[in-house]
Amino acid sequence: MHLLLTRPDSGSERDALHIGLEAAGHRVTSTPLLTVKFKDVMPPLDGVQGLIVTSRNGLRAVAAGGIPEAAFGLPLFAVGPGTGAFARELGFRHVIEGPGTGRELAGVIRGVAAPQTGALVHLAAERLAFDLKNALAADGFDVVTHVVYATEAASSLPPKTVQDFRAGAFDGVVLMSPRTARVYAHLITEAGLNAAASRLTHFCLSDAVAQELQALGSVNAPVARLPHSQEMLALIAREASDFS
Template sequence: MHLLLTRPDPGPDADPLALALIAAGHRITHAPLLTVHTVGKLPSLAGVQGFIATSRNGLKAVAPLPEHAQSLPLLAVGPGTGELGRELGFRQVIEGPGTGRELAEIIRETIDPGAGALVHLAAETLAFDLKGALAGDGFEVRTEVVYRTDPVSTLPADATTALRDHRIDGVVLMSPRTARVYAKLAADGGLVAETRKVVHFCLSDAVARELCPLGTVKTVVARLPNSQEMLALIAREASDSV
């Protein structure tokens, strides 16, 4: 399949999802719809027992990590974030299946709230309020904004051309905000009719709901909100379309 991948530009690092899609035989057109800016640095770790990372971008914003930080547990929202944490040197990584709500439950089950604070490496906009969700259980969560994301103003020219020429089979959407930006830019660019000819691969139902401004478009949703399940979803759709 020819896929429009809307994830932010990974910078000098390769995007693991893009590499996996290419390895599976798919063609990729990159269309980053959010730009990531680092706005913070690694905070003080006094009284801290571990980190929470709800995206890879939060970890990238504070890398490279000092040795004493790597020795603390990392509570990662999903397998992709957990994998990056291990690459950055974390020796104890606890992974959730992909959402902040599910990660909060894992934290309740595995972490002692009396052992110290948890530092959440966050963006300026939170998809889920972990601090609020865990406060009633006695946890101290320090939300540290270490990066922000800004939407682009237009779809990239090659993405627009590929959609107009009906060369795109599917659009990969990994967050509600990305889907919201995509829907707006497609509508503003007069591409609504073209979006109805492609499959929208959505990480979650919340992502799919953001496509409502486009009217009736085909959406398929991953069984679990993580990259592995997105790859499986795309593989199933590609197999069905043969």
């Protein structure tokens, strides 16, 4: 299949999902709909019992500013396997992975950490998909939300992408976050591509992602069984069998 991948640009690091899709034999056109801008460095870690990371971009941001040696020995709660693997690559030695969402990660933290041991620092985006601070406050946890990056939405689709939509070049679109899906739906409508989009399969990381496509009307939007990249690859492999 020819797939439109909408993830933010990962800079010098090749996107693992892009690599996986190409390895599976798909043609991939990358059109980032969000631009990531790093904002800050790691905060002071005195009295901190652990770190929370809900996106690889949080790790990229602090890596760009330099990660202090003390951070590598702290427990790091990663939202899912992909973020956990990236944390280990950077040198974090005690990584605890969640199943893939912030809500589920809160449950993991409740089961492993103790409120009295110290604060937890969430290396967060400017916009939060799930508010871990409030979710864990009722259990007595002190979560410090430290914004290390922001995302800016694209104002339009690239002309070549619009041309490819109109030519029917794509078979599917890969959407990995609710905000990306919301931006996608808006830009498709602005470009008058609703009819073209209705013919495509929109591969969604979660139900929350699929719900953001409602503005496009009736579109085919299968959802991964679990919200992480490996399950997205499995979902696309299942659907791709219909194209063979």
